Amino acid sequence: MDLVNLEFIQSISTPSPTKIVLVVIDGLGGLPNPETGKTELETANTPNLDKLAASGTCGLIDPVSPGITPGSSPAHLALFGYNPITFEVGRGVVEAMGIDFDLEPGDIAARGNFCTVDKAGLVTDRRAGRISTEKCTELCQLLDGLALEGVRLFVRPVREHRFVVVFQGEGLAPDVSDSDPQQVGVVPKTIVALNPQADVMADIANQFVAQAKTILAKYHPTNMVLLRGFSRRPQLPTMSEVYKLNSAAIASYPMYRGLAKLVGMQVLETGVSIKEEFVTLRQNYANYDFFFLHIKGTDSAGEDGDFDRKVSVIEEVDKALPGLTSLEPDVIVVTGDHSTPALLKGHSWHPLPILLYSQWCRPDGVGEFSESACILGGLGRFPATQIMPLAMAHALKLSKFGA
Amino acid sequence: MDLVNLEFIQSISTPSPTKIVLVVIDGLGGLPNPETGKTELETANTPNLDKLAASGTCGLIDPVSPGITPGSSPAHLALFGYNPITFEVGRGVVEAMGIDFDLEPGDIAARGNFCTVDKAGLVTDRRAGRISTEKCTELCQLLDGLALEGVRLFVRPVREHRFVVVFQGEGLAPDVSDSDPQQVGVVPKTIVALNPQADVMADIANQFVAQAKTILAKYHPTNMVLLRGFSRRPQLPTMSEVYKLNSAAIASYPMYRGLAKLVGMQVLETGVSIKEEFVTLRQNYANYDFFFLHIKGTDSAGEDGDFDRKVSVIEEVDKALPGLTSLEPDVIVVTGDHSTPALLKGHSWHPLPILLYSQWCRPDGVGEFSESACILGGLGRFPATQIMPLAMAHALKLSKFGA
Numbered sequence: 174m175d176l177v178n179l180e181f182i183q184s185i186s187t188p189s190p191t192k193i194v195l196v197v198i199d200g201l202g203g204l205p206n207p208e209t210g211k212t213e214l215e216t217a218n219t220p221n222l223d224k225l226a227a228s229g230t231c232g233l234i235d236p237v238s239p240g241i242t243p244g245s246s247p248a249h250l251a252l253f254g255y256n257p258i259t260f261e262v263g264r265g266v267v268e269a270m271g272i273d274f275d276l277e278p279g280d281i282a283a284r285g286n287f288c289t290v291d292k293a294g295l296v297t298d299r300r301a302g303r304i305s306t307e308k309c310t311e312l313c314q315l316l317d318g319l320a321l322e323g324v325r326l327f328v329r330p331v332r333e334h335r336f337v338v339v340f341q342g343e344g345l346a347p348d349v350s351d352s353d354p355q356q357v358g359v360v361p362k363t364i365v366a367l368n369p370q371a372d373v374m375a376d377i378a379n380q381f382v383a384q385a386k387t388i389l390a391k392y393h394p395t396n397m398v399l400l401r402g403f404s405r406r407p408q409l410p411t412m413s414e415v416y417k418l419n420s421a422a423i424a425s426y427p428m429y430r431g432l433a434k435l436v437g438m439q440v441l442e443t444g445v446s447i448k449e450e451f452v453t454l455r456q457n458y459a460n461y462d463f464f465f466l467h468i469k470g471t472d473s474a475g476e477d478g479d480f481d482r483k484v485s486v487i488e489e490v491d492k493a494l495p496g497l498t499s500l501e502p503d504v505i506v507v508t509g510d511h512s513t514p515a516l517l518k519g520h521s522w523h524p525l526p527i528l529l530y531s532q533w534c535r536p537d538g539v540g541e542f543s544e545s546a547c548i549l550g551g552l553g554r555f556p557a558t559q560i561m562p563l564a565m566a567h568a569l570k571l572s573k574f575g576a
Numbered sequence: 577m578d579l580v581n582l583e584f585i586q587s588i589s590t591p592s593p594t595k596i597v598l599v600v601i602d603g604l605g606g607l608p609n610p611e612t613g614k615t616e617l618e619t620a621n622t623p624n625l626d627k628l629a630a631s632g633t634c635g636l637i638d639p640v641s642p643g644i645t646p647g648s649s650p651a652h653l654a655l656f657g658y659n660p661i662t663f664e665v666g667r668g669v670v671e672a673m674g675i676d677f678d679l680e681p682g683d684i685a686a687r688g689n690f691c692t693v694d695k696a697g698l699v700t701d702r703r704a705g706r707i708s709t710e711k712c713t714e715l716c717q718l719l720d721g722l723a724l725e726g727v728r729l730f731v732r733p734v735r736e737h738r739f740v741v742v743f744q745g746e747g748l749a750p751d752v753s754d755s756d757p758q759q760v761g762v763v764p765k766t767i768v769a770l771n772p773q774a775d776v777m778a779d780i781a782n783q784f785v786a787q788a789k790t791i792l793a794k795y796h797p798t799n800m801v802l803l804r805g806f807s808r809r810p811q812l813p814t815m816s817e818v819y820k821l822n823s824a825a826i827a828s829y830p831m832y833r834g835l836a837k838l839v840g841m842q843v844l845e846t847g848v849s850i851k852e853e854f855v856t857l858r859q860n861y862a863n864y865d866f867f868f869l870h871i872k873g874t875d876s877a878g879e880d881g882d883f884d885r886k887v888s889v890i891e892e893v894d895k896a897l898p899g900l901t902s903l904e905p906d907v908i909v910v911t912g913d914h915s916t917p918a919l920l921k922g923h924s925w926h927p928l929p930i931l932l933y934s935q936w937c938r939p940d941g942v943g944e945f946s947e948s949a950c951i952l953g954g955l956g957r958f959p960a961t962q963i964m965p966l967a968m969a970h971a972l973k974l975s976k977f978g979a
Contacts, residue, residue: 204938212938237977239958240965241588244978257978258584267979402979516936520976522969523938524954544954548940554956 179254179415182562188417191503191568194454194464197252198490200472200513202525202544206480213480213515214526215543217487221494222507226542229530232552234560236511242522248510249432254561255409263347263404268337270431272329276406281345281374283403285336286353287312287395294360299353300334301395309336312395319384324377338381338400346371351401352382361399374403411437412463416565423453424467433465447489451496458500475513483515504568505530506560507542524554531567582657582818585965591820594906594971597867600655601893603875603916605928605947609883616883616918617929618946620890624897625910629945632933635955637963639914645925651913652835657964658812665838666750666807671740673834675732679809684748684777687805688739689756690715690798697763702756703737704798712739715798722787724780741784741803749774754804755785764802777806814840815866819968826856827870836868850892854899861903878916886918907971908933909963910945927957934970
């Protein structure tokens with residue numbers, strides 16, 4: 174939903190003691206194993222999910238729109254009800270969230286690469302041979318806190334050759350070009366302002382690059398940096414504002430905690446395992462009326478092309494499910510943010526199954542939670558941005574529109 | 577999709593060697609024969625389409641939106657991914673395309689009728705008794721190339737009393753009213769500019785009508801002309817711009833070649849039969865990565881109310897299909913532009929079946945290509961404008977959106 178629709182939902186949302194739990198099994202949707210004709214979810218033994226699907230109502234969601242393969246940020250914004258095309262999250266912000274860096278509203282973040290340049294300054298390797306994360310950490314320490322007039326600087330390692338640089342100060346604007354030329358054999362680009370408000374930012378970014386170049390000169394093959402995706406965290410109306418929800422996020426991966434913070438959720442301390450995440454839910458159940466519980470392992474397995482591991486992670490979620498259902502939330506939604514078929518070893522555009530359970534749902538004929546069965550579900554096929562209004566409705570948190 | 581969405585698709589589309597073939601069986605959707613309860617498609621023996629449906633994924637499309645019966649132009653624009661409400665093709669332009677007239681970007685085309693007026697100048701027959709096309713051709717020759725200051729004029733016969741007039745010159749704008757009063761017993765209307773930019777056009781059009789009236793005075797019952805639908809070919813972003821596709825059209829009817837040209841497709845020489853169209857596809861297969869293959873016979877049969885002939889044309893397409901599938905395109909889409917049920921003898925609003933086959937599609941339970949079976953398809957029911965993003969995705973031609 175874009176801003177107009179969020180304002181509409183805001184105008185009819187009402188606080189109430191009912192509780193909603195949104196379980197996001199990252200990259201849930203799959204493609205059939207050619208040998209069995211069954212997807213990961215269809216292969217997994219999931220008696221608890223199937224039981225919930227049978228008593229709930231099911232469907233298929235498109236994260237953005239048919240055919241669009243989303244990254245994790247747009248896919249999650251859609252799950253939370255925000256139109257991901259209207260509310261774009263820049264690459265720099267995504268990287269900062271990925272390392273749990275708390276961006277202030279005015280901060281500008283950029284994604285950085287350590288790279289290799291030759292004597293003429295031409296880029297010879299955009300990733301500096303994919304150095305170790307350890308090496309990256311050492312190099313970041315050399316650059317962290319460099320003196321730039323009027324700006325506080327943070328340089329933090331991400332993984333291998335990747336780092337994040339955050340510029341903190343007055344009057345900065347993110348509308349500047351990349352220095353990363355996206356090819357070798359050329360010099361890094363000068364960063365230019367895309368509008369006059371960004372002149373200061375461009376100037377400071379170029380100063381940073383120049384200083385980094387000097388400092389790194391003796392550290393071949395990591396003798397230069399490339400920056401891209403300058404961005405500021407988007408100003409989103411919060412879940413509390415739009416839905417009047419007191420919301421909490423349970424996610425073991427930093428990126429998803431960051432996304433939850435963007436929409437104003439309280440991020441809860443949790444462990445890394447699925448079991449621990451469900452324990453965190455139980456421990457905090459009394460204190461919030463909306464929970465976003467994120468499971469990462471399915472997506473990672475899909476990205477690795479590991480069909481069987483994805484099946485196992487789904488089965489692990491299924492085993493943990495009674496810990497949720499026994500709490501008897503008013504609404505339970507189980508879905509994913511996008512498909513990550515092991516066959517494609519990456520995110521995909523395929524619609525993914527959703528189940529919504531509530532005392533007030535209208536059950537359909539779907540008796541198992543799977544891509545094939547959900548085609549025939551009562552929710553039909555719909556955009557992910559409509560999940561929140563549906564969940565809110567089933568929790569009796571949306572008042573009548575019009576008289 | 578409107579312009580914003582096309583820009584979004586453009587931002588993530590990438591050129592690649594994969595190939596997409598879009599087969600449009602014009603007016604494909606039907607209504608059940610009251611005696612058998614089966615539609616034209618359900619009556620036809622289509623083993624090849626059924627096989628493709630079984631291994632692909634199916635659904636139903638709405639050409640514009642539920643309940644809307646589209647003409648061929650909007651229906652095709654939707655198939656190509658262009659929101660047909662945003663990008664309207666005027667009646668004059670449609671008529672010009674229908675006779676293969678190559679409109680230049682600045683040309684203004686209007687649809688003309690030869691009509692009958694009485695001595696007082698009142699219209700007595702808006703179609704002049706539906707004269708023969710031969711007669712129309714002779715009359716057009718009288719008017720073609722009339723001298724109008726600063727404008728080159730083309731008057732071309734269409735069929736029976738219908739003709740096209742094209743005004744070519746500097747400073748013309750299409751925003752003028754019709755002269756056709758759409759009723760008898762009144763005088764033809766003076767053409768007026770709907771905004772100041774169209775003053776010249778209105779003046780020239782009225783001059784043309786006045787000269788035509790003089791010339792035709794002695795040719796009762798075709799002693800006057802009525803003009804309507806002044807329009808310029810819309811400036812559409814091309815398929816090459818939006819999708820980075822090198823696209824080709826195979827269509828035996830001029831109108832569809834014209835529509836393909838509007839979106840920048842290369843129009844291939846072909847014969848009139850379905851068989852010849854598929855031969856053209858094979859001959860040119862190496863040279864393009866997107867093919868639009870148009871079959872007209874189904875729509876014509878539907879318009880004629882000839883249920884059986886429509887069945888036969890569908891069977892003919894089915895027989896030709898192996899000539900396409902043996903090429904092993906990465907994506908095959910088979911659908912229509914709209915429904916033309918023989919029972920209604922015209923276009924209708926009913927959604928129509930679509931099948932999408934690709935190595936990367938997620939098969940559903942649909943085992944035959946029919947209206948009834950496609951209701952349960954994995955693609956669900958969706959607007960025709962989403963076909964292109966879906967086809968592009970399955971051809972791995974869309975990169976991930978966001979991080």
